[in-house]
Amino acid sequence: MVGLATVFGAGGGTSSYQEAEAADVIVMWGSNARNAHPIFFHHVLTAVNQGAKLYVVDPRRSETAQFADRWLGLHVGTDIALSNTIAREIIHAGLTNMSFVERATTGYDEYAASVEPWTLERGEQVTGVPADAIRELAHAYARAEAAQLCWTLGITEHHNGVDNVLSLCNLAILTGQVGRYGAGLTPLRGQNNVQGGGDMGALPNKLPGFQDIVDDQARAKFDAEWGVTVPSEDGWHLTQMFEAMERGDLRSVFVIGENPAQSEADVHRAVELLRDLDHLVVLDIYLTKTAELADVVLPGSASWCESDGTVTNSERRVQRVRKALDPPGDARDDIDILLDLARHLGHDWHYDDHEEIWDELRRLSPMHAGMSWARLETLGGIQWPCPSDDQLEPPYLHGRLWADDPDQLGRRAPFTVVVDDPPVEALSDHYPLRLTTGRRLDSYNTGVQSGGYRSPNRLGETLDLSPEDAHRLGVADGEQVRISSARGQVVAPARIDPGLRPGLVFMTFHFPDEVDVNQLTIDATDPKAGTAEFKAAAVRVERLTHVSTPT
Ligand SMILES: Nc1nc2c(c(=O)[nH]1)N[C@H]1C(S)=C(S)[C@@H](COP(=O)(O)OP(=O)(O)OC[C@H]3O[C@@H](n4cnc5c(=O)[nH]c(N)nc54)[C@H](O)[C@@H]3O)O[C@H]1N2
Ligand SMILES: Nc1nc2c(c(=O)[nH]1)N[C@H]1C(S)=C(S)[C@@H](COP(=O)(O)OP(=O)(O)OC[C@H]3O[C@@H](n4cnc5c(=O)[nH]c(N)nc54)[C@H](O)[C@@H]3O)O[C@H]1N2
Ligand SMILES: [Mo]
Numbered sequence: 001m002v003g004l005a006t007v008f009g010a011g012g013g014t015s016s017y018q019e020a021e022a023a024d025v026i027v028m029w030g031s032n033a034r035n036a037h038p039i040f041f042h043h044v045l046t047a048v049n050q051g052a053k054l055y056v057v058d059p060r061r062s063e064t065a066q067f068a069d070r071w072l073g074l075h076v077g078t079d080i081a082l083s084n085t086i087a088r089e090i091i092h093a094g095l096t097n098m099s100f101v102e103r104a105t106t107g108y109d110e111y112a113a114s115v116e117p118w119t120l121e122r123g124e125q126v127t128g129v130p131a132d133a134i135r136e137l138a139h140a141y142a143r144a145e146a147a148q149l150c151w152t153l154g155i156t157e158h159h160n161g162v163d164n165v166l167s168l169c170n171l172a173i174l175t176g177q178v179g180r181y182g183a184g185l186t187p188l189r190g191q192n193n194v195q196g197g198g199d200m201g202a203l204p205n206k207l208p209g210f211q212d213i214v215d216d217q218a219r220a221k222f223d224a225e226w227g228v229t230v231p232s233e234d235g236w237h238l239t240q241m242f243e244a245m246e247r248g249d250l251r252s253v254f255v256i257g258e259n260p261a262q263s264e265a266d267v268h269r270a271v272e273l274l275r276d277l278d279h280l281v282v283l284d285i286y287l288t289k290t291a292e293l294a295d296v297v298l299p300g301s302a303s304w305c306e307s308d309g310t311v312t313n314s315e316r317r318v319q320r321v322r323k324a325l326d327p328p329g330d331a332r333d334d335i336d337i338l339l340d341l342a343r344h345l346g347h348d349w350h351y352d353d354h355e356e357i358w359d360e361l362r363r364l365s366p367m368h369a370g371m372s373w374a375r376l377e378t379l380g381g382i383q384w385p386c387p388s389d390d391q392l393e394p395p396y397l398h399g400r401l402w403a404d405d406p407d408q409l410g411r412r413a414p415f416t417v418v419v420d421d422p423p424v425e426a427l428s429d430h431y432p433l434r435l436t437t438g439r440r441l442d443s444y445n446t447g448v449q450s451g452g453y454r455s456p457n458r459l460g461e462t463l464d465l466s467p468e469d470a471h472r473l474g475v476a477d478g479e480q481v482r483i484s485s486a487r488g489q490v491v492a493p494a495r496i497d498p499g500l501r502p503g504l505v506f507m508t509f510h511f512p513d514e515v516d517v518n519q520l521t522i523d524a525t526d527p528k529a530g531t532a533e534f535k536a537a538a539v540r541v542e543r544l545t546h547v548s549t550p551t
Contacts, residue, residue, distance in 0.1 A: 002529045003165025007413050008398050011210060015184030016315045016395035021046045022182035025144035029057040030154020034064040035441040037188045055137050058154060059436060060506060061499035070133055073501055076434050076536050077158060077423040078127040083167040085123025086138040087174055088115040095142035100176030104401040104412055111170060111415035142175045146182030157534040159424050159524040166416040173413045179398040189314040196312035204235035209365025225364055237530035245273040252279040261290040262446040265532035266487050267518035283337060286448045289512060300331035307333045308354040318371055319381035423536035424524035431485060431538035434504050437517055443510035451511060461507060461515040462495035468502040470494060473543055480544040485537050488519030505541060
């Protein structure tokens with residue numbers, strides 16, 4: 001979102017889901033949407049069934065890649081090398097959308113010069129993707145009537161995740177594949193309402209509606225409504241909080257609906273820091289690993305189907321959720337717990353119902369102003385921005401970039417020179433394999449909500465490796481292996497996956513009691529977004545059992 005905000009001024013995906021069906025080329029870049037975003041992937045498959053071409057850029061031949069016309073299996077962390085090579089090919093083939101570049105962008109000459117060294121040959125050498133596949137993707141993307149470029153964590157969970165995003169934005173503005181129906185940039189969001197969290201100002205530098213905390217005028221509005229003085233400086237994002245704990249500057253933490261004692265990179269360190277706090281409070285619907293470390297646990301909050309409110313999805317669509325069940329026992333809505341807490345802190349916060357809270361947001365956040373609950377009900381959800389009560393904006397953002405009138409065109413989209421920057425942890429003789437971590441269809445994040453099931457088909461954690469590496473290590477399917485990094489080690493059964501190329505291994509972070517995978521990952525972090533490099537650690541794999549399997 002930081003990258004998108006830098007180029008276009010708004011930190012949200014530019015398109016609606018439906019538009020994927022109008023695209024004739026779709027690129028899924030570092031996104032395993034077949035497993036992680038199946039609803040969106042339905043729209044992609046509809047397009048594919050209508051003849052759209054699907055390209056997948058992923059080090060693994062993921063389930064998503066299995067539906068692709070062409071899979072580009074790059075080495076982990078070489079995305080900028082690949083996008084720069086694609087850009088040079090587009091420019092040299094005369095496929096740049098020059099009229100769009102001239103009217104709506106800045107910095108083209110410097111950008112074009114920066115990608116000049118990225119010949120197809122060099123691109124192939126650095127990324128491992130055959131030159132003809134790079135060329136094919138470049139031509140298809142640039143020539144498409146409408147192309148969608150979608151990405152997820154394969155792009156953002158790197159120490160240079162923001163640069164990775166900027167390098168994809170470059171491709172879109174080079175070819176004019178943005179700001180039109182069907183053409184756009186679609187970063188798929190993670191948890192159900194993570195977009196909504198950001199929209200509501202759950203970010204260290206933003207007020208609700210992405211208004212800057214450092215903007216005096218914006219703050220004044222909130223000061224007046226709330227009768228307080230909103231702090232005028234940016235706060236800390238998650239990784240900065242852990243750094244502040246390390247320095248001793250942060251001594252008390254309130255965790256709501258997050259399980260950092262398992263989801264943080266280099267989790268040994270994270271747990272030590274959480275344990276050392278003077279005061280840790282956790283509000284969750286389960287007793288998580290983090291809650292086990294807490295001084296106070298506020299238990300039994302109501303889950304999403306037991307409360308009223310809204311959620312926002314990756315296409316910026318705000319939808320109503322309605323209470324379907326009473327919460328069990330003494331469980332209460334999160335908001336009631338927070339309101340009580342505020343009262344104990346001396347603030348008389350009172351709302352008759354959830355709608356009143358929403359209407360306060362509509363007064364303060366212009367992009368939500370036109371979204372009354374009645375209208376959300378009638379229309380079945382509304383995308384932001386929605387400033388007006390009686391109109392709807394187009395489903396895609398940045399149409400202004402195509403406006404003839406320079407006043408309407410507004411701020412131009414800048415190209416950014418981005419430099420190839422491999423993962424922080426290089427492979428070595430001691431740690432010769434690249435570990436990338438992620439998701440499967442049947443595992444949800446840290447397993448708090450999905451790890452407890454008992455089924456004969458329960459897979460449990462595995463270390464997925466290529467047939468070639470399994471052969472080299474003398475490991476058969478199901479045999480126990482030890483996986484070690486510079487930070488820790490875990491034991492798991494091996495699973496041979498022909499979708500993995502030699503040198504690459506894969507795990508989830510879902511089964512902590514059995515295998516605490518984040519002991520292995522590195523907490524190298526993107527300085528701008530605070531996202532850790534979950535996608536690239538260096539590891540060693542050793543066989544533990546020496547029993548030969550029956551043939
Ligand atoms: N079933 C299920 N669905 C989920 C979740 C879940 O836990 N389970 N979690 C939700 C959340 S919070 C999120 S954020 C999303 C995440 O959704 P995704 O980002 O799609 O999921 P991941 O499996 O983490 O990573 C996606 C892909 O990135 C690839 N990748 C790794 N390194 C690189 C690289 O260097 N370059 C490129 N191009 N690709 C790379 C991996 O091989 C993987 O296939 O899913 C959401 N949906
Ligand atoms: N190795 C590795 N680590 C990763 C990643 C990776 O790809 N690889 N991905 C990272 C990413 S993208 C993410 S999003 C994080 C996920 O990390 P977390 O967010 O820490 O993991 P979850 O398991 O999704 O935890 C969500 C918590 O919210 C609670 N919860 C659910 N509903 C409610 C509610 O209504 N109210 C309250 N109060 N609590 C509720 C659940 O019980 C659960 O404990 O992990 C990160 N860590
Ligand atoms: Mo996520």
